[in-house]
Amino acid sequence: MTTLPVFERVALIGLGLIGSSIAHAARRGGLAGEIVGYARSAETRETAARLGIVDRVEDSASGAVAGADCVILCIPVGAIGTVTAEIADALAPGAILSDVGSVKASVIAQAQPHLRADVQLIPAHPVAGTEQSGPESGFAELFDRRWCILTPLPENDPEAVAKLRRFWEGLGSMVDVMDAAHHDRVLAVTSHVPHLIAYSIVGTASDLESVAESEVVKYSASGFRDFTRIAASDPTMWRDVFLHNKEATLEVLGRVTEDLFALQRAIRWGDGDALFERFTETRAIRRGIVEAGQDTASPNFGREKPPQK
């Protein structure tokens, strides 16, 4: 953990789960001389000020970014263009402008046209989250041992990229670097399409005539429940993700439905071997995830086998 602050002043635009967690973690690590915050909603600003989440809450985005050597947009991906246009003139010379969005190519396309050449646009995506939202949901440990992906631009100053990396490492993350287009394909597979499918199946279940919603709730522990967790994520954020990572999402979704139809056909024709083969392959991936420390092997459905005597 660094002892000197990485940045003199960090401005957080947006103080929801991610913004407030960055504030908590930056304080824990002593990463910023000062943390300034702004949120569009007066209620959020009031809550953030009352809880002391940041050192200073400003009433405008431009006011918050003035004099900051690092600005992080913690807002839905769909708002990046508008907010960047709003703050562009107020950004300090040589400032780093970053974000936390789940898609990256669109963030670059939206932000870049508004920026002076001396501003370092370095998009970032902390792969961490909970199903909670709002300024009260943040906590300092959110990024610990989670990946944060930076998608720097070829024209970035390497020193600025190194500083942002140090900042995220200080927040607790492991940092990875890749180009924005590849990021968007990887996340389409690991995050965006899973969320879309979870939303879809949970929505379908609530619409069925032959099975009551109360029964779905009652017996949800048998598998369905695992989907409801991610289908409870923030609707605005996810609407924007799909609108801004359209191509990669549609491509992966096409593959998933194709494979799903193959399984459906195997069921219809009673092809047990095809089913068994597919169901065996998928166990290996689960093992890989457990071995990579991204989850535990403890019994599922949120229940722990008690310690053996």
Added chain:
Amino acid sequence: MTTLPVFERVALIGLGLIGSSIAHAARRGGLAGEIVGYARSAETRETAARLGIVDRVEDSASGAVAGADCVILCIPVGAIGTVTAEIADALAPGAILSDVGSVKASVIAQAQPHLRADVQLIPAHPVAGTEQSGPESGFAELFDRRWCILTPLPENDPEAVAKLRRFWEGLGSMVDVMDAAHHDRVLAVTSHVPHLIAYSIVGTASDLESVAESEVVKYSASGFRDFTRIAASDPTMWRDVFLHNKEATLEVLGRVTEDLFALQRAIRWGDGDALFERFTETRAIRRGIVEAGQDTASPNFGREKPPQK
């Protein structure tokens, strides 16, 4: 909890996760005078004997069921017909024959033709499980506060049904009663289709050319991981579930893919309102599940927000 045993002798055919957990929980509750076990694999029988999971391990299914007033088949649904044929002659007069399968109409269709009229076939489905399998994975708490669904037949002796209910309540379960066809529709929604989709998406992810499997594993915490848990379930059991609950599974699956295509179309045409609307509806279901005590509201991805000071 009962003080007198509910049954004099319980025979468990199959000693995997469910069979061994029934043995542990029946002992904990003092529900059986004696517990006899049988497993098809010599290795499982040896393990069960070594660990003392049951009072006595028999070398044949017929030997195990002889003299038992309750026999529970803890085997894949596809094996119900064969095993019932094998044990039918050895069943004690008036014995209860039950099972633990995730589909129920097929169990009745497979078992009934082999049984004498005095045997009480009372199918059961404990809605509980982990991603583990084998005799060493069982534990006494598996059924605590979980639902067990009984699907009795019209011709059942009500007293036999009441005894089996007492047994499951003694194992820790809450007991519900419904007809087999309705059970199969409910479970298609809450369990079978979610598992099929999880298997499908995990399989697809491992087949993509543009994203490496190592990247899928690395970034799985962003949503994908929730699917891998249930996609690591026992392949034999799940093959049998789909082959034996074909109609309800295909019907629900048809609805899910239809709804998924509607979301896909909304993404393609940039219809943010349609996405937002769907994503908002699904939050209500999640709340219902949390309120029903079937899961907690704690931050997802297996990480807990530390207690607030």
